[in-house]
Amino acid sequence: MAASFVQRRRRQIMALGALACLLAAIFVQGRIEGLKPGATAHPLLYLPSGKYLKVAALGFDGLLADLLYLWSIQFYGSYDIKDRYTYLERIYDQVITELDPHYLDPYLVGALIMTAEARNPEMALRLLDKAVNANPDQWLPAFEAGFLCYNDLHDYTRAASYFEKALRVPGVHPLVRRFYAEMYNRAGDKRTSLKEWLEIYQTSDDPYAHGIAWNHVHDLKVDVDIADLTSAVGRFRDREKRPPRHLQEILTAGLLPALPRDPEDRDYLYDPQTGAVRYGGGLVLGR
Amino acid sequence: MLARVNAIALNTFREAIRHRILYLLLVFAVVLISFAQILSLLTVGSEEKIIKDFGLATIDVFGVLTAVFIGIGLVSREIERRTVYTLLAKPIHRFEFVLGKYAGLALTLLVNTCVMTAWFFLVLLIKGMFDPRLGIAVLLLFFQFLLITALAVLFSCVSTPILASVMTLALYVVGHLLWSLDLLAKRLQTETGRILCRVLYYLLPNLGNFDIKGEIVHGLAVAPGRIAWATIYLLVYGCAILWTACAVFERKELQ
Amino acid sequence: MAVLDLLDIHKSYRSHLSIRKYWILRGLSLSIGEGEVFGFIGTNGAGKTTTIKLALGLIFPDQGSVRLFGEDASRVELRRRVGFLPENPYLYDYLTGEEFLDFHARLFGLDRITRRKRVKDLLERVGLGNRGYRQLRHYSKGMLQRIGLAQALINDPDLVVLDEPMSGLDPIGRREVRDIILDLKTRGRTVFFSTHILSDTEMICDRVGLLVKGALKAVGTIDELVSRDVPYWEVALQGVVNGNLPCGRIVSRREDRVLVRVDTQGDLHRLLSILNGHGARLVSVTPARQSLEDLFIREARAASVPTARLEEGHARQS
Numbered sequence: 001m002a003a004s005f006v007q008r009r010r011r012q013i014m015a016l017g018a019l020a021c022l023l024a025a026i027f028v029q030g031r032i033e034g035l036k037p038g039a040t041a042h043p044l045l046y047l048p049s050g051k052y053l054k055v056a057a058l059g060f061d062g063l064l065a066d067l068l069y070l071w072s073i074q075f076y077g078s079y080d081i082k083d084r085y086t087y088l089e090r091i092y093d094q095v096i097t098e099l100d101p102h103y104l105d106p107y108l109v110g111a112l113i114m115t116a117e118a119r120n121p122e123m124a125l126r127l128l129d130k131a132v133n134a135n136p137d138q139w140l141p142a143f144e145a146g147f148l149c150y151n152d153l154h155d156y157t158r159a160a161s162y163f164e165k166a167l168r169v170p171g172v173h174p175l176v177r178r179f180y181a182e183m184y185n186r187a188g189d190k191r192t193s194l195k196e197w198l199e200i201y202q203t204s205d206d207p208y209a210h211g212i213a214w215n216h217v218h219d220l221k222v223d224v225d226i227a228d229l230t231s232a233v234g235r236f237r238d239r240e241k242r243p244p245r246h247l248q249e250i251l252t253a254g255l256l257p258a259l260p261r262d263p264e265d266r267d268y269l270y271d272p273q274t275g276a277v278r279y280g281g282g283l284v285l286g287r
Numbered sequence: 288m289l290a291r292v293n294a295i296a297l298n299t300f301r302e303a304i305r306h307r308i309l310y311l312l313l314v315f316a317v318v319l320i321s322f323a324q325i326l327s328l329l330t331v332g333s334e335e336k337i338i339k340d341f342g343l344a345t346i347d348v349f350g351v352l353t354a355v356f357i358g359i360g361l362v363s364r365e366i367e368r369r370t371v372y373t374l375l376a377k378p379i380h381r382f383e384f385v386l387g388k389y390a391g392l393a394l395t396l397l398v399n400t401c402v403m404t405a406w407f408f409l410v411l412l413i414k415g416m417f418d419p420r421l422g423i424a425v426l427l428l429f430f431q432f433l434l435i436t437a438l439a440v441l442f443s444c445v446s447t448p449i450l451a452s453v454m455t456l457a458l459y460v461v462g463h464l465l466w467s468l469d470l471l472a473k474r475l476q477t478e479t480g481r482i483l484c485r486v487l488y489y490l491l492p493n494l495g496n497f498d499i500k501g502e503i504v505h506g507l508a509v510a511p512g513r514i515a516w517a518t519i520y521l522l523v524y525g526c527a528i529l530w531t532a533c534a535v536f537e538r539k540e541l542q
Numbered sequence: 543m544a545v546l547d548l549l550d551i552h553k554s555y556r557s558h559l560s561i562r563k564y565w566i567l568r569g570l571s572l573s574i575g576e577g578e579v580f581g582f583i584g585t586n587g588a589g590k591t592t593t594i595k596l597a598l599g600l601i602f603p604d605q606g607s608v609r610l611f612g613e614d615a616s617r618v619e620l621r622r623r624v625g626f627l628p629e630n631p632y633l634y635d636y637l638t639g640e641e642f643l644d645f646h647a648r649l650f651g652l653d654r655i656t657r658r659k660r661v662k663d664l665l666e667r668v669g670l671g672n673r674g675y676r677q678l679r680h681y682s683k684g685m686l687q688r689i690g691l692a693q694a695l696i697n698d699p700d701l702v703v704l705d706e707p708m709s710g711l712d713p714i715g716r717r718e719v720r721d722i723i724l725d726l727k728t729r730g731r732t733v734f735f736s737t738h739i740l741s742d743t744e745m746i747c748d749r750v751g752l753l754v755k756g757a758l759k760a761v762g763t764i765d766e767l768v769s770r771d772v773p774y775w776e777v778a779l780q781g782v783v784n785g786n787l788p789c790g791r792i793v794s795r796r797e798d799r800v801l802v803r804v805d806t807q808g809d810l811h812r813l814l815s816i817l818n819g820h821g822a823r824l825v826s827v828t829p830a831r832q833s834l835e836d837l838f839i840r841e842a843r844a845a846s847v848p849t850a851r852l853e854e855g856h857a858r859q860s
Contacts, residue, residue: 105332
């Protein structure tokens, strides 16, 4: 028996009523959005530390770390939220990386946010130190830390020690070696730099790396040779109370075991009036 | 004896397969694994970890849900609805009933896990992220399911469907928190407290033994012998549970 | 040798929450011989199903012993010779009729050919011949009852135990079950069944047991239990004009029909002989024999089981 007219009407009214209520609910939701305290008081910021979250995770630590990390990059990507760096270290250091110490992305991205946006490179380095300690089989965190020291802090010695840590990991990218070598140069220790670059030059089979290494070796050799020669000239002048007339005199005076020749196998140029030693060619890297 | 256990096992399997809940769970699992893909688009960094974590977690959760709800549905409800009367009036030992049920459930779980894993691996292969070691992680998860099913069967013999579900799920949670009991033992001041913690730690089912998801996803090494010992743990603890269930069921009054 | 022997069975039940014990059976003793059809009747909650479950080892007595075929009933091997149909059997509704019977047959270790043949035969025998392929959840109540019966007979048992086998069946179904039980009897099998329907019991049982509140109030053949003396007759007459009759008492009158109660055979003959003289016609003569129902109600009342409901219930069923 088909539904009677009364029954049909009743059902139509019920359907309309349900629809109206749903629309009302959507409207109400819109109003509530405006009233919410705003993203500064986001409840997820009050996360318990990773140690306690592990209990709630029931063995799904890795997944929870993933989800929190995803949330965090959405959060830090929204530039309209004020004061969002207050809990920055807490979120990355005490929560996400505590849940999954082997997950690299949070360390790296966290450090990036800390440096570039929160302008706190020391915080970033603390985070990266944790990464290095927890993941001795990974070279990237140490490299990032070194790069941070180089690029932001201009602390080349510190950078070099980080790069050295990275170099201890088997399978490290050859780029790191070059950075390491160059750090000594930036720190002012050209001799060690030259030694490192020379080793790279001699041991690399990649023509690109080979070429770069040669450039550095070239210029560094010039710098080092000139430094040696200039210092020898100085000692001669002290002894003989006059500058040498030509560089040979240094050799005969026994102040150097041999006269270094420039990378093109020519002699260095010497001006007896000023006592200055010069390089006849052009520096490759033009510094 | 084997023929009867076999008959009951196959019957149980057939019942599980025709159960609509099973398909619902499978569909959800498949959907979730696919969802992992979408979720991974939100990340800055490695997509691979997120997809793998999500996939393994899905298989884990849905395997447990299947073990609990299908397991209890098939045993506890059978006892409650008295289909078991006609069975037990036959020349069959009560323990054969228990074992047959368990075997049928184990088979169901095997099929379920294989389907979910196959889908998961397919997704990974398409994205070029496949790692055969994931199979070992899934194998250990499957051992976990077997242990939980044994618990479900035991509680079904003891109690009503709802209570049995609650107890099994409670033990699942506890089984994953035992490591904190270990920590607690070291912190407690009283000697009795410490002993109690130790005793509980060893008595309760330690499901953490079957969790190598983290190691596999990060590509770290799994301690040698870990898998062998986990297998032995499953065999020994599982037998303990099933034997208890048989013993309980031997004298159960079937009202 | 008694096929089933219950000796001084005590069975109590304690609910989950209270400490009080409820006695279901106190000192029940019952013995069923080979080849007999035994009907077990009783009030609701008297303990009939409990007795049956005890006989099959589904529950265990607090006191007393249960013996099947002369041996302790807890021996699992004895069940090879037993078939059981529980009351309101919940069956595996995802299986088809054939799969269901086949599964049970497997539990007896029957080989495939025997199984197939038996399944087919039994489906025919219970009247489900062409519906074995459908899933049990599509079966009507009557069909479920029949498949349950088939399952009880799958191993050609010596003892068949049925708990309310007629429930849910229409009159045709009930007759078929009665025929099956009688057929089992001719084959020398023993049948032990419980029922509410007393008329069926009277027709097919060799012996009857009446259980009221956990105690066996009467047990024996129908003749032993129910006296065959006829206390009175009821005579229906048509065309009696005046109310004066030489004997008997008018019980009810409607238009020109009267129902007359006559107490002795002598009075009956006298009444019948004067009918022609009065121009009345005989419609029927019904001897009011004491029935099992009377015994039932009498015993129930004695045990102070509320009987008003009983009478309603029985009136509806017969």
